[in-house]
Amino acid sequence: MTGPLRPAFHEGQILAAADLSATVEHARGAAARHARHLHDWGIAEGLELVTRPRTDPLTNDRYVEVGVAAGIAVDGTGREVVVGEPVVLRESDFEEVNGADRPTDEPYPVFLTAADREPPGDPRPDVCGVTAGRTRVEESYQILFGRLGDERLVAEQQPPAVGAAPEAPPARWLVLLGYVRWTRGHFTGVETKARGVAPRGAGVRADTVAARSGSLALRTGREPQEGKPVLVLSGEDPPSLVFGLYGGGGAVAPLMTVAANGNLSIEGSFSGRMSVGSTLVASGAATDGMLLPLPSGVTPEQVADGRVVVHVRLTPRVPALSSDRVLFSPVEAAVDTDRRVRCRIRLYDPGVVPAVVTERPGAVDFLVLATVAATPGGDGA
Template identity: 80%
Template sequence: MTGPLRPAFHEGQVLAAADLSATVEYARGLAVRHARHLHEWGIAEGLGLVAEPRTDPLTDARHAEVRVEPGIAVDGTGREVVVTEPVVLRESDFEEVNGADRPTDEPYPVFLTATDRKPGGTPGPVSCAGGATGTRVEESYQILFGRLGDERLVEEQRPPAVGAPPAAPPARWLVLLGYVRWTDGHFGGVETEARGVGVRFTGVRADTVAARSGSLTLRTGPVVREGEPALVLSGGDQPGLVFGLYRGGGTVAPLMTVAANGNLTVEGSFSGRMPAGSTLVTSGTATDGMLLPLPAGVTPEQVADGRVVVHVRLTPRTPPTATDSTLVSTVEAAVDDERRVRCRTRLYDPLAVPASVVERPGAVDFLVLATVAATNGGA
């Protein structure tokens, strides 16, 4: 198989239609190979399904008019599909495909696919064979309704071979626009995901992403919105990595910062899996009957199955006494398997009349250490 053929011309050459077409096809081939292999296919801009409330004039029933917003998609063959104007979906087209189905709450998929047609016609599957006088081909589109479950066909599609030229006519490639609900003979609403399959957007295939300004920002939407997360990688005089949320002015309020020297600064609490050989600590004061807390990041399940070993140290507290002659002794200061404190103190005043011994609940200062033993490999 030969590689791409680039047209070459010389002075005095008589250019035939095939020569001019080859020039166009060479440029088209470059474009589709770029889109096919350097990008992930999907919706690039717009093409959302929008539902507008309507009322049936005959029954006064509420329903929805659904339209496809203008936008651009790139399919898996590398072809760009452009919708320049809003398109209202026709209920008659839906009924032609799914009208025999029983009533259901399940949403139906809506697809976009590329097609060629003669200029001046209506969007739809038209033969591109054309007459001998045709000098233009409109790269158009078709909107299709699928049956329940047809959304799985999207991921089953396979791209053309590496050197394959643009398909003529274009091969049918389904781009999922979303889903519509159907109730009582009308559209009832729209969805972007159903049965675990959602709308797919374009992406980039790259092992390296380089920023010319010295700062690279990743965010979850095309527009900066206050409260949305962002990840900023900076170089230059203050290199570092910042994760945070956008402020009203468009700057990022840091929640986590990694400095160039490796120092990590976290604004909130830090929790996660305890590495082998680590120790977490918590302390405080507890009274008789209280459950001792575990250090932050340690769960009762980790203690129960032996992944974490808990060590407890108790120091009895001396309670206040009514007289200076009262003697205080600790009868019990322990913790059971449920980490429940058992603390009793005994008070005796030998100068009191009559002399008596009193026992009452006590208090302790506690220190709880949770440790993960290192394995033989130190991991």
């Protein structure tokens, strides 16, 4: 198989139509291969489904007029599909495809695909008055309504061969724009996602992304929006990696910062998977009958199935005594399998006649250690 052929010219050469067409096709092929292999196909700009409220003059039913905003998409063949101005969807086109369906609340998919057309006024007669072939091709588009479930066809499309030029119609590549709802002969709304499938945006394939300014921001929207997340890699002195939320004026409020020396700073609490040998601690005071807490990040399920082993240490607390001569001794300081404290203390006042020994509930200081058990083939909790 040969590679792409680039036209070459020489002095005195008679240029045929095929020579000039080859020049155009070479450039189109290079652009398509670039878009196909260095980018992921999808919507690059605009193309949202937009609505305008309307009223049926015969029934007074409220419905919406659905249109497609101007925009650009790149399909899986590398072909650019341009919608130069907003276009209103025709209800008659929808009825041709789905008019026989029973009434349903399920939304129907709307697709965009490339289409070649002969522009008005072409072909034109040549200098001898003979009608020549067309001299222009309009790289246009077509908006299609799908059947329920046709959105799955998008994922089943296969790109052309590596070196192939952009495919021309009738070969179709479907770009999902969204969904419309249909009730009693009219559109009644639009959706951006249905049955787990949403329109896809164009992307980029790269092993290296370099910022000329020394700071690289990864965010979820084109422009900074207050309250939206952003990841900022900064090469300024000192360099840092910051995850945070946009505040007013585009400033970033850090939630997590990794400094150049590896220090990690977080604004909230830290929780996550415990590795083998790691230990979490909880401590405090408890009285008789209280349930001891587990360390933060440890669940009762992890303790019950043996992934985490819990160790408890209790130290009886000296109670508040009514007199310096009252003697105190712990009778019981234990915890049961439910981590419930059992604490009893004994009091004796030798200055009281007759001598009386009393028992009452006590209090303890506790220390709860949770460690991850090392299991064969396991890697922690």
